[in-house]
Amino acid sequence: MKKIVMKFGGTSVATGENIRRVAKIVADSTKKDQRVVVVVSALAGVTNQLVEEAEQAKKQDEKQIQEFTGKLVEKHVATAVEAIKNKTVQKETEQAIKKAVSELEKVLTGICYVGEITPKSRDYVLSFGERLSAPIVCGALRDIKLQAQCFTGKDAGIVTDENFGAASPLMNVTTHQVKGRLEPLLEKNVVPVVTGYIAATQDGVVTTLGRGGSDYTATILSVALSADEVWIWTDVDGIMTTDPKIVQSAKMLPQLSYGEAVEMAIFGAKAMHPSALEPVIEAQIPVRIRNVFNPENPGTLIANGEETKSTEVVKAVAMIRDVAMINIKGAAMVGAPGSYSKVFDVLGKNNINVMMVSTAVSEANISLIIRRSLLGRTLSTLEIALLGRGLVSEITSEDDVCVIAAMGANMKGTLGVASRIFAAMAQKGINIRMIAQGSSELNVSFVVKEKDGEAAVRAIHEEFKLDRI
Ligand code: ADP
Ligand code: ASP
Ligand code: MG
Numbered sequence: 001m002k003k004i005v006m007k008f009g010g011t012s013v014a015t016g017e018n019i020r021r022v023a024k025i026v027a028d029s030t031k032k033d034q035r036v037v038v039v040v041s042a043l044a045g046v047t048n049q050l051v052e053e054a055e056q057a058k059k060q061d062e063k064q065i066q067e068f069t070g071k072l073v074e075k076h077v078a079t080a081v082e083a084i085k086n087k088t089v090q091k092e093t094e095q096a097i098k099k100a101v102s103e104l105e106k107v108l109t110g111i112c113y114v115g116e117i118t119p120k121s122r123d124y125v126l127s128f129g130e131r132l133s134a135p136i137v138c139g140a141l142r143d144i145k146l147q148a149q150c151f152t153g154k155d156a157g158i159v160t161d162e163n164f165g166a167a168s169p170l171m172n173v174t175t176h177q178v179k180g181r182l183e184p185l186l187e188k189n190v191v192p193v194v195t196g197y198i199a200a201t202q203d204g205v206v207t208t209l210g211r212g213g214s215d216y217t218a219t220i221l222s223v224a225l226s227a228d229e230v231w232i233w234t235d236v237d238g239i240m241t242t243d244p245k246i247v248q249s250a251k252m253l254p255q256l257s258y259g260e261a262v263e264m265a266i267f268g269a270k271a272m273h274p275s276a277l278e279p280v281i282e283a284q285i286p287v288r289i290r291n292v293f294n295p296e297n298p299g300t301l302i303a304n305g306e307e308t309k310s311t312e313v314v315k316a317v318a319m320i321r322d323v324a325m326i327n328i329k330g331a332a333m334v335g336a337p338g339s340y341s342k343v344f345d346v347l348g349k350n351n352i353n354v355m356m357v358s359t360a361v362s363e364a365n366i367s368l369i370i371r372r373s374l375l376g377r378t379l380s381t382l383e384i385a386l387l388g389r390g391l392v393s394e395i396t397s398e399d400d401v402c403v404i405a406a407m408g409a410n411m412k413g414t415l416g417v418a419s420r421i422f423a424a425m426a427q428k429g430i431n432i433r434m435i436a437q438g439s440s441e442l443n444v445s446f447v448v449k450e451k452d453g454e455a456a457v458r459a460i461h462e463e464f465k466l467d468r469i
């Protein structure tokens with residue numbers, strides 16, 4: 001009997017109708033004697049609204065907070081009513097929604113009184129998206145006569161470190177707890193429905209795994225339960241040659257190796273959280289990306305040794321938005337041992353993840369790419385640590401840039417890939433601000449102005465004829 005962890009993304013659970021579709025997918029699987037664990041995201045857009053509200057709450061009054069929570073109840077109750085026909089289950093779900101939102105209202109009111117939001121309280125606020133969607137999905141499963149039980153990530157047993165906003169799982173404790181709590185249910189054919197994205201520290205304080213983290217929850221659970229496969233259900237057929245929202249003729253990649261998929265996840269093939277594959281690579285659990293709106297399609301299979309055969313070296317191209325570039329200049333850095341390490345040491349100690357680095361041969365300049373949301377904090381951290389100490393003379397930044405990454409396993413040792421890419425850029429008159437080649441040689445990435453990003457993606461898609469893959 002196969003054990004499958006299925007994660008349903010925001011669009012998959014965006015409406016009552018979609019949730020019924022999800023319930024049917026789960027039911028069809030259980031009919032085939034598959035044991036299913038369900039992981040759900042927040043309804044589409046809800047996490048973004050919570051991010052916004054968490055920021056606003058410190059400046060708001062109680063009335064504005066009640067307005068927000070009132071709308072949240074309305075949206076989720078309406079979705080539940082559409083997703084669940086049985087009146088008793090409907091009522092129970094409605095009560096669960098109201099109870100959760102009343103807790104959220106208290107948290108937001110607290111933030112409003114204190115006038116401050118900490119990473120810890122922010123995670124607490126953001127956890128409510130999934131805490132509201134999971135009971136609806138659970139209700140929809142019960143509505144079609146499946147046995148189901150709802151869990152938060154914490155109740156399911158997922159324990160993380162205290163890196164609020166992007167916490168990492170502590171796999172040993174997690175495995176022990178998840179096994180103990182979910183396995184007995186699976187044996188009784190009960191479907192556990194687990195909130196994606198959220199977990200807790202060892203002390204029980206709520207954490208989140210980083211945006212898009214429901215994918216990560218699914219792979220964590222799959223390893224803890226020694227599942228046979230993970231299925232990431234989303235709104236496109238699988239991992240494609242590029243974002244189909246940018247290039248309509250983008251093609252699905254039927255297979256990918258773990259290495260290729262990691263590269264694509266890190267480089268913003270948004271279809272997956274960048275750390276989501278870490279747990280399954282070691283455990284060698286295959287992952288499939290599938291479309292809830294086209295369940296007949298087998299989707300993209302990510303597994304060891306799998307790769308899409310292609311004569312072209314570039315298999316996919318991604319555009320990563322929401323990044324910023326920082327330039328650190330200083331003639332004194334030339335030939336000074338340890339000058340780079342000072343920069344990275346400061347960033348590391350402040351938990352600032354560097355996505356891309358490039359340096360000039362003259363060594364007088366280091367360019368870094370970071371998440372745009374971290375720009376203010378990164379600049380002030382670097383300025384305090386580096387300026388006026390003789391090494392660095394100037395720190396500047398650009399926040400209107402994006403990263404373009406061309407990926408493919410065959411790039412290793414192939415000459416001329418970079419020149420074809422950059423010739424394509426030149427032809428379209430796109431100026432390149434920074435270049436880096438991943439040491440894995442699975443990608444070439446570069447930075448352009450964000451307004452040129454989509455044109456850059458289209459130019460590479462065309463140059464390497466990715467629509468014919
Ligand atoms: P979910 O809510 O299911 O987690 P996401 O929005 O996180 O979905 O990811 C799915 C979206 O990722 C797709 O709708 C698509 O627009 C976008 N996307 C970007 N790059 C790719 C790619 N290479 N392949 C597939 N989808 C991609
Ligand atoms: N709801 C969370 C987010 O929007 C997690 C997820 O959807 O995977 O980031
Ligand atoms: Mg996602």
